[in-house]
Amino acid sequence: MAATRGATTETAPAAGAGEEEGERVKPFTPEKAKEILMSLQQPAVFCNMAFDWPAQHWTVKHLSEVLPGKQIRFRMGMKRTDTVPQFETTCNYVEATLEEFLTWNCGQPTMSGPFRDYDHSKFWAYADYKYFVSLFDDKADIFQDVIWSDFGFPGRNGRESTLWIGSMGAHTPCHLDSYGCNLVFQVQGRKRWHLFPPEDTPFLYPTRIPYEESSVFSKINVVNPDLKRFPQFRKARRHTVTLNPGQVLFVPRHWWHYVESIDPVTVSINSWIELEEDHQARVEEAITRMLVCALKTAEDPTNTRAWLNPTEVEETSHEVNCRYLNRAVSALFDHYRTSKVIEIQALRTNREDMKQEGLNVHSRMAVEQTGGQDVILGTGKWAAASPFGPDLVPVILSSEELPSEKGGIFEGDGNNFVGKDGEHSGKLRCTKRQRMMSKSEDAVVEQIASNSSTAPSQTFISTDDLLDCLVNPQVTRIVAQLLIQGRSLEF
Template sequence: MEKQLSPEEVHFLLMHGNLSSPAVFKGMVQNWPASNWSPESLAQVLENRTLRFRTGPRNPASKDVLWETDCEYIDASLYQFCLWLDPVSPHPPEDNSTDSNPLQPYNPDNTWAYLDYKYMAELFSDQPDILEAVRWEDFGFPGRSGVESTIWVGSVGAHTPCHYDTYGCNLVLQVYGRKKWVLFPPEDSPSLYPTRLPYEESSVFSQVNVAHPNVEQHPKVVNSHPYVVVLEPGDVLFVPKHWWHYVESLSTSIAVNSWIEMTSDAEDRLQEAVVRLVLLSIKSGSDQSQWLNPTENVTSRASNLGFVQAALEEVRAKNGCVGASTCSLAGGCPFPQINSD
């Protein structure tokens, strides 16, 4: 969208309008301090703090999906990431990371590294100016900043497998570099072979390698309807709820996103709580490194039942229920209490 819209107009489009397909907003973040970020400038803020990078091959021999459970994880600083990509990248005089860089054994020509899915509130907890540099109020969400956002820093080829998020819609700011998004509407789900393994709460993955689809293995993928978007610095992408997406860095890239809550999330949280309860019960005792994403933790049965109960109460409250016997829904409340015993 080229027209400059007011925060009120954007908010209406996103939350109450008929914007049911992805949209790119241009020219709306020029006054955001975040627009001036680069990997080097953020490295100066984070200094020599150790962070976890996910890595993988840029030209893999296999055309199967590279799951996060199959990636290698390397602890390094953002300075070391910058030096790995550019040995003359500026760094502090006292920094000796050139000689001890954990990324040094890997060649950036055939390996990518991704500092992905990092909550800015944790990463920059002592840097309020960085958190305030993200201003989602310009999109009609007053008070929403970096505190409610995540940051992604990756080299060429860094990518996220195709998936959809079960909660909310998504706003994505491309800060630095270029990123390719391949999006599919919810109606394409049967063509994308959904799976819950590896398991990540709120993420449903596709078994299709979108970058190199195997039509013989997944013939229905030819019936899908991909939307391809290349984001440039300053672009903001709106991802509607339950839209599938595969994301890949076309150059060294920084992006920031924020998931926007929606009223329909209550039912999705209930479904996710049930999936967690059932899946963790089935997989109890098995090798979790093969089926559980590194961002997830195994939780107890009692905790999982508690998640289901909390989600039930949220759905009942949303529907005006005050109890199983006094419910505004015809026929009484369909969401009974559960017992963890």
């Protein structure tokens, strides 16, 4: 596993330093950790919160002994640096055991077995999105090895988690998750995270093709962007961090992320934490699913592989999608009835309020100066004592400059993350570059214009072009609000 530990943890003293291992005390109580999570609107890394989790020993070698002979699906991608994202729909897949993965990952030529057609020097392998309940279906006791309750979520463990195992170069395309926020525990090896704030969505050129429920993809390969085709990406604010074993990364709601394995073997565990906003988000996703499936199946009823992510296994018929939409709307109102969190009057907003809420998807996040650096802490000033320190480190804005021409690989490794005395070096330069979301509409128009100007030979509007407009997250939010407002009159 990881040989060189990044500065994220090099300068972070272990909790209870100088004490016996059994006497180590975690830096935050579950109540305090949850308070921090629910307030932060910036990614941050928790240190010394999982040193006693049994899952910290879940190396691939260990898991191969826990799951002997278990067939696991690996996504196979090319080790290449072109400007086109490697979406799941463009990858091949193999069924293999963890023992076979380890043998292949040693780099020795394999003349037989599931990896025989994949040269290790040219391909990476990724067992991603592996839900514990499916992976360990006959070993429920292992769920207790993951203790998310330490972050203020009582009873939450591996049952609500997914496992990710990859070789060097394995990655997920840049995307945002429609639901919840994300906690990621790094177990083996290191992963580099490239993150972008929600209000930069227009600059990431969002698309729903390939379609996957709850995932909005970017058209851009963010580690090698084509700036001629996607010029607005220059305005996006990249935050980077190298996540080391034992650390837990918090990814706030709707933050874009591209994640890549930078060690020979990586293992991580994540859990998506439900939020109040998810109830409306599920309505938006149901609308999106109905539109995407209707248009794409009408275009070619026999070929879903080209646009439907392999993770989507549910039926895509219009009848099924109608039921899905109705269930989402019903669940939203059931929640309102029981929780009384949102008053009906809030659903009956006027058109101008709806426009502001819909087009301005995310209100401007408050940026407050704390300890010599800008820290995003929700809608107001944090208490006098900042939560940041050696055990909670903010993911800072990358200092990497975009290349002037198409191409260029970003190599930021987070080594200037924390100073030698635990002080945060660098400055999150959000204040000068912070944009009021009233400008996002102009960015969308510029994005559309730049798309059309870079493809002069295109003489028709494709289904994908139409879908990019119809199911743009900003548009589906407006549609969902109109739908909810109309149904609320009967409520």
